[in-house]
Amino acid sequence: MKKYEKDQMQKESTLKNEIQDLKCRSMRDNLLFHMVAEERDENCEQKVLKLIEDKLNIPNASNDIRIQRIGAYNAAKTRPIVDKFAFYPDRDRIRQAARQVKDGSIGVSEQFPREIMEKRRKFIPAMLKAREEGKEASSGSTNFSSIRVSIETVSRTVVRMC
Structure with a gap:
């Protein structure tokens, strides 16, 4: 019985690790934009593209698959915006440009589980x-x-x- 329990625990651990790996892989093309002002019923895509063009000085950065806020609307908090990129080099270029913004007006980070x-x-x-x-x-x-x-x-x- 102990051998069976040990085998089951090992299988469970392996499955958890595989799930975590899949989550990491599915999020590796994503960036999170923090501290972006939020209004009810906004167009996140236009907001992020304007931010990338104005703050990061990257024109025509529209190779995004999906742009949306994370979580339910709460007037007391500003939710981050998740941006899934079609091409990893575009995502990395925007992330590197965001590191150069020193005024603290926005935050850009990678998304992880x-x-x-x-x-x-x-x-x-x-x-x-x-x-x-x-x-x-x-x-x-x-x-x-x-x-x-x-x-x-x-x-x-x-x-x-x-």
Whole structure:
């Protein structure tokens, strides 16, 4: 009976990992736009395309598949807008351009499954602490799948998330 339980737990773990991988893959072409003013019954597509053209200085960026707000409308909160791109290079070009905007008027980030975001939140304090100590610490790869600290640190462990 214990062997059966162990096998079932292993299968369940494998399935969870596969589902998480599929979620990551389905979201890899998405960007989230934060702090974009929201009105009831708005046209998100026009709003995002205007933002990309005006703030990021990228004209004719209309290779999007779908643009929509996430969640139910709440007048007290501004929901992020998710933008699914048809071509990864377009998504990456917009993400890189958004990094150059320093006025804090908008935020652009990659979209990840909730489970991944919860795991990553646990590692942010370690990254910030390493930076405070003068060590080079970053989110690792472009999709924030790990936290890396420079070779001079005590631990050279890279923790993979996605």
